Amino acid sequence: MRRLAFILGLSLLGACSTTLEDMAPTSVPSTTAPSSVSGKAPRFGDSNPHDWQGTTPWHYAVHGTDVSKYQTSVDWAQAKAAGISFAFIKATEGGDRVDDYFHEHWRSAKAAGVPRGAYHFYYFCRPAIEQARWFIQNVPKDPSAMPPVLDMEWNPQSPTCKLRPPPETVRTEMSIFLKTIENHYGKKPIIYTSIDFFDDNRLATFHGYPYWLRSVAGHPSNRYGPHPFTFWQYTGTGIVPGIRGKADINVFNGTQAGWQKWLKQNTR
DSSP states (O other), X not given: OHHHHHHHHHHHHHXXXXXXXXXXXXXXXXXXXXXXXXXXXXXXXXXXXXXXXXXXXXXXXXXXXXXXXXXXXXXXXXXXXHTEEEEEEEEEETTTEEOTTHHHHHHHHHHTTOOEEEXXXXXXXXXXXXXXXXXXXXXXXXXXSOOOEEEEOOOTTOSSOOOOOOHHHHHHHHHHHHHHHHHHHSSXXXXXXXXXXXXXXXXXXXXXXXXXXXXXXXXXXXXXXXXXXXXXXXXXXXXXXXXXXXXXXXXXSSXXXXXXXHHHHHOO
């Protein structure tokens, strides 16, 4: 009996040595806190997790978030400690709106040492040049910031603008906005978009800019084909310490060393 007890004890000890990373399911349940094993990517909880197959978000070393007024105040130090390495912050919309929390997020993220960039939500009932000038008017020219982002997606919930221009017009207006802010900030802007908008406007033919692709139910290669991407938004229902409610979570398409190189090239 003593020998049997000893063997059972060794078995239990061996089981306890298994890491949370080894035990975690493919889809992290909502009760799971983010865990980070040395040398591995952080894994965040999700209130509505996807059953990831193939290349999962946790194949990527660098994770970040994007925020707007809907997240209200963020504890950026806590988010950073949990594994958030960057943040995209909503700044403007159309030609007359500034996000209520933009200035707070912009200051607080920088103070916590979280690299951040500002994004503009495009409005189809205002000329692109007006929107670019509005963004420039409200977003500081900070050399330490990541490149600005143009958020291009349909917005069927808009109470004031139901316009859906033809693809040629969309791409022309995008070019005007992107070139205007690139000339001002001296950095190549990033394009954020969704699957339907990408397909509807044939953005596979729109080259010359880095892309940040939304795909919450499959890897971008399964949804956008071979189109290159720099960032991937993989959930809108994530759980991030320091952020209230549902959080958007993204990855950088590269290694930790690649991320440091990208930051050095784009934040000076």
